[in-house]
Amino acid sequence: MAMSNMKSTSLLFLKLLYILLNAPSIIAGDVDNHRFVYSGFANASLTLNGTASVTPSGLLELTNGTIMSMGHAFYPAPLRLRDSPNSTVQSFSAFFVFGIISIYDLSSHGLTMLVAPSNDFSKATAVQYLGLFNGSNNGNTTNNIFAIELDTWPNSEFGDINNNHVGIDINSLSSVQSHPAGFFNDQDGTFKNLSLTSQEAMQVWVDYDREKTQVNVTMATLDMATKPKRPTVSARHNLSDVLKDVAYIGFSSSTGKIHTRHYVLGWSFAMNSPAPVINVTMLPKLPRNHPKDSRFWVLEIVLPVATAAVILSLIAIAFLLVRRHLRYAEVRDDWEMEFGPHRFSYKDLFNATGGFENKNLLGVGGFGRVYKGVLPRSRLKVAVKRVSHDSKQGMKEFIAEIVSIGRLQNRNLVQLLGYCRRKGELLLVYEYMPNGSLDKCLYGKKDNDVLTWAQRFRIIRGIASGLLYLHEEWEKVVVHRDIKASNVLLDDEMNGRLGDFGLARLYDHGIDPQTTHVVGTIGYLAPELARSRNATPLTDVFAFGIFVLEVTCGKRPVDQQNTQDSQLVLVDWVIDKAQKGSFGDTVDASLEGRYDVGEASLALKIGLLCSHPFANARPSMRQVMQYLDGEIELPGLSLELLALMQNEGFVVQNEGFDPYIASYPSSTTSIGTMSHVSGGR
Numbered sequence: 290m291a292m293s294n295m296k297s298t299s300l301l302f303l304k305l306l307y308i309l310l311n312a313p314s315i316i317a318g319d320v321d322n323h324r325f326v327y328s329g330f331a332n333a334s335l336t337l338n339g340t341a342s343v344t345p346s347g348l349l350e351l352t353n354g355t356i357m358s359m360g361h362a363f364y365p366a367p368l369r370l371r372d373s374p375n376s377t378v379q380s381f382s383a384f385f386v387f388g389i390i391s392i393y394d395l396s397s398h399g400l401t402m403l404v405a406p407s408n409d410f411s412k413a414t415a416v417q418y419l420g421l422f423n424g425s426n427n428g429n430t431t432n433n434i435f436a437i438e439l440d441t442w443p444n445s446e447f448g449d450i451n452n453n454h455v456g457i458d459i460n461s462l463s464s465v466q467s468h469p470a471g472f473f474n475d476q477d478g479t480f481k482n483l484s485l486t487s488q489e490a491m492q493v494w495v496d497y498d499r500e501k502t503q504v505n506v507t508m509a510t511l512d513m514a515t516k517p518k519r520p521t522v523s524a525r526h527n528l529s530d531v532l533k534d535v536a537y538i539g540f541s542s543s544t545g546k547i548h549t550r551h552y553v554l555g556w557s558f559a560m561n562s563p564a565p566v567i568n569v570t571m572l573p574k575l576p577r578n579h580p581k582d583s584r585f586w587v588l589e590i591v592l593p594v595a596t597a598a599v600i601l602s603l604i605a606i607a608f609l610l611v612r613r614h615l616r617y618a619e620v621r622d623d624w625e626m627e628f629g630p631h632r633f634s635y636k637d638l639f640n641a642t643g644g645f646e647n648k649n650l651l652g653v654g655g656f657g658r659v660y661k662g663v664l665p666r667s668r669l670k671v672a673v674k675r676v677s678h679d680s681k682q683g684m685k686e687f688i689a690e691i692v693s694i695g696r697l698q699n700r701n702l703v704q705l706l707g708y709c710r711r712k713g714e715l716l717l718v719y720e721y722m723p724n725g726s727l728d729k730c731l732y733g734k735k736d737n738d739v740l741t742w743a744q745r746f747r748i749i750r751g752i753a754s755g756l757l758y759l760h761e762e763w764e765k766v767v768v769h770r771d772i773k774a775s776n777v778l779l780d781d782e783m784n785g786r787l788g789d790f791g792l793a794r795l796y797d798h799g800i801d802p803q804t805t806h807v808v809g810t811i812g813y814l815a816p817e818l819a820r821s822r823n824a825t826p827l828t829d830v831f832a833f834g835i836f837v838l839e840v841t842c843g844k845r846p847v848d849q850q851n852t853q854d855s856q857l858v859l860v861d862w863v864i865d866k867a868q869k870g871s872f873g874d875t876v877d878a879s880l881e882g883r884y885d886v887g888e889a890s891l892a893l894k895i896g897l898l899c900s901h902p903f904a905n906a907r908p909s910m911r912q913v914m915q916y917l918d919g920e921i922e923l924p925g926l927s928l929e930l931l932a933l934m935q936n937e938g939f940v941v942q943n944e945g946f947d948p949y950i951a952s953y954p955s956s957t958t959s960i961g962t963m964s965h966v967s968g969g970r
């Protein structure tokens with residue numbers, strides 16, 4: 290019995306001892322002496338509100354990662370700050386260890402240690418107000434609140450210095466004094482930054498001196514054994530004017546849009562003496578990034594964002610690929626293998642011409658636009674002609690012909706370098722002619738740039754030789770069909786080169802010959818085309834004759850701008866002058882008489898002979914070359930012949946071409962031309 294009694298008594302004693310030993314806050318929380326120590330908060334009787342709680346390991350968790358939330362924790366009993374009702378607020382010291390945990394370097398918003406007349410902060414606001422004030426009472430002196438803020442968000446409305454600062458707040462979130470978080474090194478006095486969001490626990494001392502009315506706040510890392518001598522931030526403020534006699538001390542904390550958790554690991558306080566020392570190695574440990582939370586983060590934020598980013602980038606890549614594919618898409622057939630070397634990639638041509646930019650536009654011809662370009666690799670200057678063309682028919686023959694003409698280089702033809710095909714479009718790459726087209730030189734405004742007679746005569750010879758090549762010297766007869774000054778290009782030595790040969794052949798195929806409306810360029814059309822609509826080498830000769838007259842006289846074949854009431858038809862005008870015996874008056878006046886009379890007369894006669902209304906009366910290009918070279922004598926032009934030409938020409942103009950002249954007054958506009966290649970010889 291006695292034994293069992295003794296046993297129960299000793300058990301009771303042990304139990305009491307155990308409770309006393311294991312409740313340090315109760316023992317240390319000496320309200321009268323205003324002194325307490327929390328070395329961890331397990332079993333501590335704090336007044337908690339909002340998201341605040343004590344974790345099983347003894348951490349005071351002010352916010353738990355919920356966004357836009359706040360939490361409060363107070364020492365359960367109020368403090369008496371003055372030793373008598375009418376005296377001043379006594380000196381006090383507080384020490385705490387805190388830590389902020391968030392997923393990234395960013396966190397929101399911060400925590401405070403505060404002294405306030407009440408522990409009801411249910412009307413305060415979270416986010417930037419740190420659970421301390423709200424929009425209406427912030428800054429009001431009737432708050433009677435003193436607080437130390439550890440703020441991780443720069444709020445300009447409160448004059449925050451940065452997103453990582455410690456501040457001394459009196460009745461307001463606009464700190465009376467603040468400083469970047471960190472400490473001054475005792476050895477050399479240098480300032481060491483501390484990052485509040487470093488996920489590391491840090492020590493803070495808050496000291497108020499009643500005599501000096503000075504507040505010091507000092508920070509340090511957890512591994513620093515002693516408090517740095519120089520405080521991080523210090524302010525002189527008489528707290529007797531701020532704090533009521535009875536006040537609660539505690540913490541507030543708030544989050545914004547970033548999931549953040551604010552912890553206090555330990556806390557001590559004393560009136561009129563330094564805060565009790567806490568052995569920080571015995572404090573509960575700050576959680577490493579909570580696995581549950583990080584999974585939450587991964588699932589809720591990171592995963593959707595990453596997925597969206599991946600999908601977006603896939604869409605973007607697909608879009609770019611499709612656009613690139615469409616932009617550079619080409620049409621390629623098997624038969625083109627043999628023309629491989631002459632085939633250009635569209636991408637190269639696109640890049641060469643700066644994406645067919647308008648500033649590279651050389652001109653708009655009868656078949657399409659011509660762009661200047663520089664080939665990316667060879668740096669060779671080229672002219673790229675875009676011909677819109679839909680049919681596949683005849684394409685092979687056309688390409689073959691174009692390529693083979695290009696292969697046989699003739700110095701009086703503009704060299705074709707290659708081609709490229711796209712849907713509905715053919716691109717022809719020619720060598721670049723630096724001096725542009727002849728009509729620009731003939732009718733250009735600059736008087737000092739007048740073509741000399743020698744240059745003109747050489748151009749006439751060159752074009753004759755180029756045409757002879759197309760008609761007789763190549764394996765097939767190629768009828769150019771659109772000989773005119775604007776199709777004659779000038780190379781760097783001012784040699785005339787015939788361009789656009791064979792192009793119209795594209796339009797031959799698949800068109801009923803009966804309905805083919807043969808329309809070349811007004812003024813260059815042989816009269817018989819109005820009846821037969823059948824282009825022959827002799828219709829080219831006719832156009833060449835007009836061309837020669839044009840170059841010699843410096844006048845357009847049909848001039849609308851003439852001052853007379855009717856248009857001036859060049860041939861008629863020359864014949865008229867010839868009949869009146871003033872042949873020499875027809876030579877271009879801008880030459881100012883500086884020309885070889887014999888050559889000019891020869892050119893005028895060849896021009897008239899070639900533009901004879903009767904096709905059979907015209908010379909062949911071979912004969913023209915012989916006349917030009919002086920190998921054979923030109924037949925004389927009788928007055929009868931001239932009269933005949935004039936009448937016939939007049940009839941032809943009226944019968945055949947008036948409608949076209951009326952509707953297409955400009956003599957340089959191709960109204961669609963067709964070349965004709967008769968079968969092999």
Ligand SMILES: *[C@@H]1O[C@H](CO)[C@@H](O)[C@H](O)[C@H]1NC(C)=O
Nearest residue numbers: 310311312313330331332347
């Ligand atoms: C807190 O109190 C409970 C019983 O109420 C006890 O089991 C536990 O060990 C105590 N924790 C600490 C750290 O004293």
Ligand SMILES: *[C@@H]1O[C@H](CO)[C@@H](O)[C@H](O)[C@H]1NC(C)=O
Nearest residue numbers: 339340341342352353354355
């Ligand atoms: C955080 O605290 C609030 C209020 O106590 C609670 O409703 C919420 O579930 C808590 N959230 C987490 C993640 O613990």
Ligand SMILES: *[C@@H]1O[C@H](CO)[C@@H](O)[C@H](O)[C@H]1NC(C)=O
Nearest residue numbers: 371372373374375376377534
């Ligand atoms: C404190 O001051 C008030 C007036 O300010 C006075 O009425 C009161 O008697 C004083 N109390 C003491 C204990 O001095």
Ligand SMILES: *[C@@H]1O[C@H](CO)[C@@H](O)[C@H](O)[C@H]1NC(C)=O
Nearest residue numbers: 336337338339408409410411
């Ligand atoms: C605690 O918060 C609730 C609302 O969450 C509020 O009603 C209550 O007054 C608060 N208590 C204290 C003591 O602040």
Ligand SMILES: *[C@@H]1O[C@H](CO)[C@@H](O)[C@H](O)[C@H]1NC(C)=O
Nearest residue numbers: 410412413422423424425426
């Ligand atoms: C702001 O806080 C004060 C003090 O807690 C309270 O009296 C007031 O009603 C609050 N104002 C708003 C708008 O919540």
Ligand SMILES: *[C@@H]1O[C@H](CO)[C@@H](O)[C@H](O)[C@H]1NC(C)=O
Nearest residue numbers: 425426427428429430431432
């Ligand atoms: C400060 O608060 C008091 C009481 O809450 C109020 O009467 C006063 O108007 C407020 N002052 C300002 C400037 O808001």
Ligand SMILES: *[C@@H]1O[C@H](CO)[C@@H](O)[C@H](O)[C@H]1NC(C)=O
Nearest residue numbers: 451453469471480481482483
């Ligand atoms: C410390 O932080 C401040 C402000 O955040 C910055 O201007 C300064 O460069 C930092 N100093 C060091 C040594 O990192």
Ligand SMILES: *[C@@H]1O[C@H](CO)[C@@H](O)[C@H](O)[C@H]1NC(C)=O
Nearest residue numbers: 496497498503505519520523
């Ligand atoms: C605040 O720090 C200064 C040194 O910078 C020191 O002289 C003063 O005594 C300190 N005051 C308190 C209250 O600790």
Ligand SMILES: *[C@@H]1O[C@H](CO)[C@@H](O)[C@H](O)[C@H]1NC(C)=O
Nearest residue numbers: 377499500501502527529530
């Ligand atoms: C602080 O303020 C109180 C009351 O406002 C005053 O009595 C006291 O002298 C002041 N202390 C100092 C050091 O100025």
Ligand SMILES: *[C@@H]1O[C@H](CO)[C@@H](O)[C@H](O)[C@H]1NC(C)=O
Nearest residue numbers: 514566567568569570571572
């Ligand atoms: C703190 O506690 C640890 C382990 O409990 C001990 O080794 C260390 O000496 C203590 N430090 C101080 C300053 O008491």
